[in-house]
Amino acid sequence: MARIGLWGRIGIIILVLFALLIVGRLLFPLPEMPHIELAAEGLFSIFGFPITNTMLAAWLTILVLGGVSYAATRKMKIVPKGLQNIVEALLVMLINFVEDVAGKEYGRKFFPVIATIFIFVIANAWLALLPGFMFIGIGEEQVPLLRGANTDINFPLALALVSFVFVEYWGLRSQGFFRYVRKFLNVGGLFRGIGQLFRGKIRGGLSAILTGVIEAFTGFIEIISELVRIVSLTIRLFGNMTAGELLILMMLFLIPWVAVIPFYGLELFIGFVQALIFGGLTLVFLVIAVTPREEHE
């Protein structure tokens, strides 16, 4: 075969891509409009409890993760080899990340939950890119059999609730009930001001009441921000993953086979970043919750 220059190679690649495009169009005619449904669709129900396609995908993820963990830890050695080596290296990277943010002492305690969130989200996101997801329909209406679990709003919501409960638990446990609750219900200054007012110190009392009202209001804002975290975590993960899924569907529909490949790369990256953000935000909230407030009396 004769030597082909750089431009010749690029030309050949473009020609092959166009050929794939035309062959794809001819061999696999696409439906008029891709099937788009925001809510997860039920496949069948057991005792009136609907089993949805996202639920199947989540169980598949659990099976895959469990299988990998089992295979990696079946024959554990002091000097790891093969799969055990890979898994250990990844876990060490994760634990370094957690300890960088939370410090040595809390890092070890927070690591299991953060790592679980990170690994589960990233596995869900990456498994959903495999062929077979979204494209195998069953039943009369061709409901997709498998669909990435991140694209069902109930899954991010459940994770966000887990993260919320864990953050509040560690806040209560590390700082004690009264000190932690004072962050949200800070009315001490207000009552002190009223007391001073009754004792006849009008000026000092009024200014103390003013700061007391501001402190109580800050506590109220803290409650709101704590609750808004749940919504924001949920919508961020759900939105990113759903948008990615729709993007891939649309690209497959517009130009089959070729145009979609860069977007698969993008989705790999976005899955990683979103998993990192979900885990990292939970970690940051935990660190904020266990850090004692500076006292200024």
Next chain:
Amino acid sequence: MDVETMKVLAAALAIGLGAQGPAIAIGILASGAMQALGRNPEARGPIMTNMILAIAFAEAIAIYALIVAIILIFVA
């Protein structure tokens, strides 16, 4: 205008206007990261990581707008 037209228009406006803020935010973020990179090229790794994290936060707002647009078109 009938309801269908309004829906399509509302979806387009939602994502169109909702993308403005994050676009500006990402521009500012990237500009800051470039300046930091110019002053301290050795800190490439941490700057890159933190820039991507912050960009993902800004991008989340565009995603909210996208969700609204998707809901308007496919659900409502």
